[in-house]
Each structure stands twice: as structure tokens, then as C-alpha cells.
Amino acid sequence: MVKKLSFFLNQNYGIDLTRYEESFIDKTISKRISSLNLLFDSDYIEHIKNNENEIEELTNSLHVNFSEFFRNQLTFSILESIIIPKLFETKKDNKELRVWSAACASGQEAYSMAISIHEFIQNNSIKQRFRIFASDISDNAIAQAKNGIFTEKEIERVTLKRLSLYFTKEGQKFSINPSLKENIDFSKFDLISDPNFCPPASIYGNFDLIFCCNILFYYTTESKKIIIDKLTRCLDKTGYIIVGDTERDFLKGLGFKEIIEHSCIFTK
Numbered sequence: 299m300v301k302k303l304s305f306f307l308n309q310n311y312g313i314d315l316t317r318y319e320e321s322f323i324d325k326t327i328s329k330r331i332s333s334l335n336l337l338f339d340s341d342y343i344e345h346i347k348n349n350e351n352e353i354e355e356l357t358n359s360l361h362v363n364f365s366e367f368f369r370n371q372l373t374f375s376i377l378e379s380i381i382i383p384k385l386f387e388t389k390k391d392n393k394e395l396r397v398w399s400a401a402c403a404s405g406q407e408a409y410s411m412a413i414s415i416h417e418f419i420q421n422n423s424i425k426q427r428f429r430i431f432a433s434d435i436s437d438n439a440i441a442q443a444k445n446g447i448f449t450e451k452e453i454e455r456v457t458l459k460r461l462s463l464y465f466t467k468e469g470q471k472f473s474i475n476p477s478l479k480e481n482i483d484f485s486k487f488d489l490i491s492d493p494n495f496c497p498p499a500s501i502y503g504n505f506d507l508i509f510c511c512n513i514l515f516y517y518t519t520e521s522k523k524i525i526i527d528k529l530t531r532c533l534d535k536t537g538y539i540i541v542g543d544t545e546r547d548f549l550k551g552l553g554f555k556e557i558i559e560h561s562c563i564f565t566k
């Protein structure tokens with residue numbers, strides 16, 4: 299069934315299921331089929347033919363975009379105490395610090411990093427600036443990220459001090475302050491299609507920090523390698539790649555060095 303569906307989706311909608319891990323695809327499609335109360339797997343293709351909006355539903359299910367502010371606390375504390383100070387120390391000629399959040403979902407990762415860097419700049423009277431380029435394959439996620447409005451549940455990992463400095467309460471929701479947003483560009487970018495194409499922002503120079511967290515595990519080994527290869531080409535020679543906790547072994551297997559065990563922060 300998956301083979302038939304994969305062929306059908308590729309031919310008619312340019313959606314390539316073969317880039318994803320088989321078990322992830324099986325689970326995702328089974329969920330769609332049972333939520334539609336279909337009796338047989340084969341009914342699913344017929345359902346798509348008669349209901350084109352199912353393509354959007356399926357695509358959304360493939361792009362699980364759960365995220366959190368300061369998601370991996372150990373990673374953020376090492377970034378704040380070691381990596382950000384080190385990067386600013388080595389930046390010469392007032393060059394800006396450049397960060398790429400490569401699967402940014404609704405923006406929590408990019409905003410968290412912006413807060414950490416902004417705090418360091420303020421506390422140390424640093425003159426250099428920073429720029430965060432944040433991208434995702436999902437249009438919905440990018441629209442939400444640009445909006446920068448979060449529920450009380452979504453900001454539960456943000457300290458009260460940071461909330462008061464970087465957010466404005468609007469009714470029951472919390473909106474990121476425009477002065478923080480100014481440092482971030484959000485745009486759509488697929489990390490896999492066209493393996494040789496780097497994000498447009500990379501023409502201004504390589505990145506010092508690239509976040510690629512909690513996305514690799516959906517993909518086949520071949521697709522993971524395409525992604526890491528792309529990131530590596532956009533990374534400064536003194537830069538760092540940050541991944542999710544379950545993705546550390548994959549980077550180690552490719553010869554990357556974790557700067558501190560379990561930090562999820564790697565150098566080439």
C-alpha cells in the first residue's frame with residue numbers, strides 16, 4: 299500500500315515519501331486512515347482522489363511541529379555559559395554573529411536563542427550585532443513563527459524575568475516584542491530538495507551556530523546525510539551544529555565531535 303501511495307503522491311503532487319523513515323510513514327498513514335474511519339488501506343488513495351484537502355492534512359501530519367522555548371536546558375546553558383561568549387570573543391571587525399535555526403517550527407528555538415544572545419550582549423556591553431535566519435518546510439509553521447504569539451502553556455519554560463523583558467501580554471496570550479523580532483528572518487526552506495542549494499541567507503557568510511533539532515529522526519539515513527551535508531557547507535570553520543538528544547549518535551557516526559558529552563553541540 300505504501301509503495302502504491304508513494305508512487306501516486308509523487309506522480310500527482312510531487313510528494314516524496316521515500317525520504318522518510320519507513321516506520322514513521324507507516325504510523326502517520328495508519329493514523330490518517332483510522333481518523334478518516336476508512337475500512338481498507340486501499341480506500342485511502344480513493345479518498346485523496348475525491349478530497350484534495352487530504353493532501354494538506356497528510357503533509358501537516360508529516361511535519362510534526364511540536365517545539366518548546368529553551369527545549370534542551372543543558373544545551374542552552376552550555377550555549378549561554380561557553381559558546382556565545384567564545385563566539386563573540388573571536389568575532390573581529392564588528393562582524394555579526396550568525397545563527398540558523400534550520401527546522402524552526404513556530405519559532406520557539408529562534409526566539410530562545412535571540413533571548414540568550416540579547417542578554418549576553420546587554421550584560422557585557424557588546425557592540426557586535428547578531429542575526430538569526432530561521433526556516434522550516436511548513437508554511438503554517440512559518441506563519442505562526444512570524445506572528446510570534448504564544449499561549450500560556452507554550453511559554454511555561456520562559457522565566458518571569460525574560461517574560462517581562464521580551465514579551466507583551468495581550469489578553470490570554472504572549473507576544474514577542476518587536477525589538478527582539480527585528481533580529482530574526484523567517485522563511486520557508488526545504489532542507490532536502492535540491493541538495494546543492496544552500497539557504498539564500500548564506501550568501502552573506504557562513505553560520506556560527508546551526509540548530510537542526512528534532513527533525514533528523516523522521517528521515518532515512520540517506521536523507522539525514524543530505525541534510526547534514528547541506529548544514530556543513532553553510533557552517534563557519536569555527537562554528538557549531540546543534541541537534542536533538544536522540545540525534546547525537548548520528549552526528550558522532552559521521553565523525554562530528556560533541557564538545558561536552560550530552561550537550562548536543564557539535565563541531566566538524
Ligand SMILES: C[S@@+](CC[C@H](N)C(=O)[O-])C[C@H]1O[C@@H](n2cnc3c(N)ncnc32)[C@H](O)[C@@H]1O
Nearest residue numbers: 361363365401403434435436488489511512513
Ligand atoms: C519537531 S519540530 C522541531 C522544532 C525545533 N527544531 C525544536 O527542536 O523544538 C520539526 C520541524 O521540522 C520541520 N521539517 C520537517 N522536514 C523538513 C525539511 N525537509 N526541511 C525543513 N524543515 C523540515 C517540520 O515542519 C517541523 O516544524
